[in-house]
Amino acid sequence: MRSRRTFKLLHIALLLPIIYDPGSVDILTERKSGEPMARQPIIQQDGGGRRGDGGGDSPSDIPLNNSAGNSAEGSFDADDARYDDELRPQRLSEVVGQRKVIERLKIMLDATQKRGEPLGHLLLDGPPGLGKTTLATVVPKELDRELQITSGPSLSAPKDLLPYLTNASYGSVLFIDEIHRLPPTVEEFLYPAMEDFRVDITLGDGLNARTINMKLQPFTVIGATTRSGMLTAPLRDRFVNRQHLEFYESDDLIAIVNRNAKKLRTTISDNAAEEIARRSRGTPRKANNLLRWSRDFAEIKADGSISHQVVVESFRMLEIDDVGLETQDRKYLESLITIFGGGPAGLKSIAHSIDIPPDTLEDEVEPFLLRCGFIQRTPRGRMVTAATFQHLQLPPPRP
Numbered sequence: 158m159r160s161r162r163t164f165k166l167l168h169i170a171l172l173l174p175i176i177y178d179p180g181s182v183d184i185l186t187e188r189k190s191g192e193p194m195a196r197q198p199i200i201q202q203d204g205g206g207r208r209g210d211g212g213g214d215s216p217s218d219i220p221l222n223n224s225a226g227n228s229a230e231g232s233f234d235a236d237d238a239r240y241d242d243e244l245r246p247q248r249l250s251e252v253v254g255q256r257k258v259i260e261r262l263k264i265m266l267d268a269t270q271k272r273g274e275p276l277g278h279l280l281l282d283g284p285p286g287l288g289k290t291t292l293a294t295v296v297p298k299e300l301d302r303e304l305q306i307t308s309g310p311s312l313s314a315p316k317d318l319l320p321y322l323t324n325a326s327y328g329s330v331l332f333i334d335e336i337h338r339l340p341p342t343v344e345e346f347l348y349p350a351m352e353d354f355r356v357d358i359t360l361g362d363g364l365n366a367r368t369i370n371m372k373l374q375p376f377t378v379i380g381a382t383t384r385s386g387m388l389t390a391p392l393r394d395r396f397v398n399r400q401h402l403e404f405y406e407s408d409d410l411i412a413i414v415n416r417n418a419k420k421l422r423t424t425i426s427d428n429a430a431e432e433i434a435r436r437s438r439g440t441p442r443k444a445n446n447l448l449r450w451s452r453d454f455a456e457i458k459a460d461g462s463i464s465h466q467v468v469v470e471s472f473r474m475l476e477i478d479d480v481g482l483e484t485q486d487r488k489y490l491e492s493l494i495t496i497f498g499g500g501p502a503g504l505k506s507i508a509h510s511i512d513i514p515p516d517t518l519e520d521e522v523e524p525f526l527l528r529c530g531f532i533q534r535t536p537r538g539r540m541v542t543a544a545t546f547q548h549l550q551l552p553p554p555r556p
């Protein structure tokens with residue numbers, strides 16, 4: 158027994174220098190639940206990515222109260238993910254809304270704890286800012302297990318994934334954000350790890366090629382995706398639990414805004430909280446970021462407390478309209494109407510015409526426009542609806 162273990166350790170020691178280049182890997186490993194071991198870029202920035210802007214900003218070193226209430230780059234971004242950690246719920250009891258998902262999660266967690274086994278692999282999907290990362294970080298805390306975090310775009314080869322797999326302890330959680338962006342080679346490397354807790358490493362090539370199997374500790378992958386449709390069937394099938402996050406109801410957003418106003422030690426009136434919730438596109442991240450903006454605005458332009466008037470005026474400055482549409486939403490709708498005659502038009506054509514990447518439109522703009530009934534997705538392309546003309550106060554097209 159002992160010699161087998163020594164052999165295995167020797168094996169790993171010999172293999173790692175060949176397949177694993179530590180310099181190329183970014184790791185955030187939460188050794189004890191909730192305590193990050195090494196905090197390098199949490200999730201690497203990619204072309205259209207939204208996290209880890211490469212500056213390694215932590216919430217504490219971001220200027221929140223500069224004169225215009227702007228973010229570090231000089232313009233307020235209502236989607237800025239850098240502030241998330243400070244307001245992120247830490248336990249399941251703090252998570253607001255998503256009742257059905259939370260109910261199912263509780264059952265899974267209770268059963269897992271009762272049996273003392275690792276949780277089955279879990280896939281969370283839904284538009285950005287709805288709480289996928291939040292749930293992924295809360296689950297290991299509830300189970301008192303370790304957490305490692307990475308993302309699809311930062312794993313460019315199997316060697317990037319290997320350290321996460323070999324580091325995974327019994328029952329620990331590996332959170333892979335944007336899992337739909339895993340390169341195929343990494344995805345294939347992940348299959349046996351998820352299914353049999355094993356990795357297959359090929360050394361050499363041609364006639365000299367050898368495959369070595371390495372046993373892993375049973376662990377849980379939590380994958381998050383904004384595009385479950387882009388996941389390959391074999392990867393999707395390896396997730397025994399799949400949960401879809403919906404946009405939030407107004408009451409839930411009001412609760413989030415009020416709770417976070419307390420955390421930010423600012424006062425807010427009831428109708429101001431309602432107004433922020435109404436214009437947050439059903440998304441807690443937006444609600445949080447708009448709350449911060451209103452707080453900055455209130456401090457500079459008013460007496461510091463967030464009133465309804467402060468919210469209305471501060472949103473006018475951001476060009477966020479009554480239902481929460483922003484400049485890029487309006488650009489999308491206007492181009493669909495003026496350039497494409499109301500549609501149908503392909504996503505890429507619209508993206509080119511307004512110079513916004515198709516991924517951004519698909520992830521961040523279209524889900525909300527679809528939800529509001531401002532666009533339809535047909536097999537021939539995107540089309541505006543009568544509600545769009547009404548909302549933009551444009552004359553409807555002649556029949």
Ligand code: ADP
Pocket residue numbers: 240241242244245246251252253254255284285286287288289290291292381413441442445
């Ligand atoms: P995603 O990973 O889906 O893009 P996050 O989990 O990063 O979204 O959520 C963004 C922010 O929104 C979090 O930091 C948190 O403050 C807030 N948030 C998300 N979901 C909830 C929720 N259910 N209850 C309270 N706050 C939430």
